[in-house]
Amino acid sequence: MSILVDKNTRLLVQGITGNEGIFHTEHMLAYGTNVVAGVTPGKGGEWVLDGKVPVFDSVRIAHDATGVNTSVIFVPARFAADAIYESADAGIPLIICITEGIPVQDMMRVRNYLDQRDIRLVGPNCPGLLTPGEAKVGIIPGDISMPGNIGVVSRSGTLTYEVLYALKLVGLGASTCVGIGGDPVNGTSFIDTLGMFEADPHTDKIVLIGEIGGTDEEKAAEYIADHLTKPVVAFIAGRSAPPGKRMGHAGAIVESGSGTAEDKIKALKSVGVQVAAHPEEIPSLLA
Amino acid sequence: MKLHEYQSKQIFSNYGIPIPSGRVATNAADVKRIAEELGRPVVIKSQVLVGGRGKAGGIRLAKSPQEAEDLATQILGMEIKGLPVHKILVDEAAKIETEIYLGITNDRSARKPVMMASSAGGVEIEQVAVDTPEKIVKVHIDPLLGLRDYQSRDIAAGIDLPREHWRLFGQIGRGLWKAYLSSDASLAEINPLVITSQNQLLAVDGKMVLDDNAIFRHPDLAEMRDVDVEPESETEARKYSLSFIKLDGYIGCMVNGAGLAMATMDIIKLNGGEPANFLDIGGGASSEKVAAALRIILSDSNVKAVLFNIFGGITRGDEVARGILAALNEVKTEVPMVIRLVGTNAEEGRQILSEANMITAETLVDAAKKAIKAAQGENSA
Helix, strand or coil, X not given: CCCCCCCCCCEEEECXXXXXXXHHHHHHHHHCCCEXXXXXXXXXXXXXXXXXXXXXXXXXXXXXHHCCCEEEECCCHHHHHHHHHHHHHCCCXXXXXXXXXXXXXXXXXXXXXXXXXXXXEECCCCCEEEECCCEEEECCCHHHCCXXXXXXXXXXXXXXXXXXXXXXXXXXXXXXXXXXXXXXXXXXXXXXXXXXXXXXXXXXXXXXXXXXXXXXXXHHHHHHHHHCCCCEEEEEECCCCCCCCXXXXXXXXXXXXXXXXXXXXXXXXXXXXXXXXXXXXXXHHHC | CEECHHHHHHHHHHCCCCCCCEEEEXXXXXXXXXXXXXXXXEEEEECCCCCCCCCCCCEEEECXXXXXXXXXXXXHCCEECCEECCCEEEEECCCEEEEEEEEEEEECCCCEEEEEEECCCCCCHHHHHHHCHHHEEEEECCCCCCCCHHHXXXXXXXXXXXXXXXXXXXXXHHHHHHHHHHCCEEEEEEEEEEEECCCCEEECCEEEEECXXXXXXXXXXXXXXXXXXXXXXXXXXXXXXXXXXXXXCCEEEEECCHHHHHHHHHHHXXXXXXXXXXXXXXXXXXXXXXXXXXXXXHCCCCCCEEEEEEEECCCCHHHHHHHHHHHHHHCCCCCCEEEEEEECCHHHHHHHHCCCCCEEECCHHHHHHHHHHHHHHHHHC
């Protein structure tokens, strides 16, 4: 079992004929993900990957023709907000946006638009979702994890892979891994994901990987204290980051003294969350 | 990307916000000429992208064109917090009765823009937030609707602005919203917005920070970037789309992924070392990119060792290893290199790298310790 994506996922790939889109579609198919359609405006009627996936001109046409229930977005940053609106307006309830570099003002409009509808966005600037053995939606390498009972949620990409792999090496698997992304304004928060893991009968323990910037980890700590019965182990990246500098991710910045790793670690520890000193310590804290 | 005061105020003025008459100069003779043209006392304002210009002596009042020229000569030779002064804004001096703060910024936690105002203008708003938070009035703006006129009035009332100014204040609020929106700013602030002795509202100082992710739709604003504010290595890194930040330590870091790069810096520090940089080489890690990154890291003479921390994911370990090998053949160096390669095809990757003269490590902790040791060896040699 899992959250958000599984073997019932019927996936649409927006931007399927682009370099990233086609490359990752191939990997998602190879993993066993049910990729049923792609969209590239102007390329409707074509088939990609040896006739495995039909391409449509718009999300609505793809949706009507194939009954997709999830969309993953690989279109460039300048078109990505529009791609999210297109999926939302076609009524797709779950949208995963991989694209990095979407302007923040675009994302504020997107988020406020989606909040008025019953639509979940994961990302942007995220590696996507992986439910080991069932579905891989996005760019998380499939072979670095295995099915298990640990829910993983993270703002990062490769740091998450590192943790999934370290878990696999000691025989621990994931129920679902959720990359919520490194942008300051995103679709799904730590709290949203923690709530889903708490409700998922096949998730027994949770790993939360945070980083500097914003107050999502602090809010997560409050939520954990009030709502979670399952144990949470955390790691927060960026203790050595200088203030006022954006550490790669648009959202990873300490501003006016707010968003420091120290504050986040303190908040998490104060509610009984075990915080790893470094990523390799996480598996032993889950034992 | 930060804009200078004169650039920010020019944008504000384009949207109907009243600013003082003034112009920018790069030499003292021009400063004198502008002061003569204005024909009144002027303020000489250094244009550098740091706070505290006034305290550092970078903002001075000149009663005559000659005084303006003398002060400009002094200021143009100055460095303020390490930044050289290349430009001076010469503004007509305003007689100030009241100073107000007015700004719009992104509230990431509310996922909306927020307009803030305070009757305690002229001071940094962060300081006001600490000292007298009750003096800050905030309204969140629906990003799908934009600023409503009543919100500006609520703010005006909230800071006890006399009613006679509400209409113009509303116009300034609208102008600031348009400036923020049309420039894709993450911050647009007027500090101070003053009431002059002639009872006029005037934006005496201004600041804008633009969203780097949105610069692609503002080629005109992109040209305003002042590279003086960042180390040369960061400017160079931007050319190769590398995410690089220079730090003060001695262990260079080459990592794929921002989160992993931060974690790598943290673990170096945890083990008693000091990272020399943050660097995310991204997913692909082609040899060209690795070589460029390596040259940038090694351009810092403090660097005594370089730690590669690479996770082979979609980009497999052997492909990354070939990239690193090619880069090492191109960039010759004596600086010791430590590599930790894990994930997909890591074993093949390690074999490829065995012909390079690199110290290998299994774990992150092990890699950090070996890099610190290698750096110390270099020190004592």
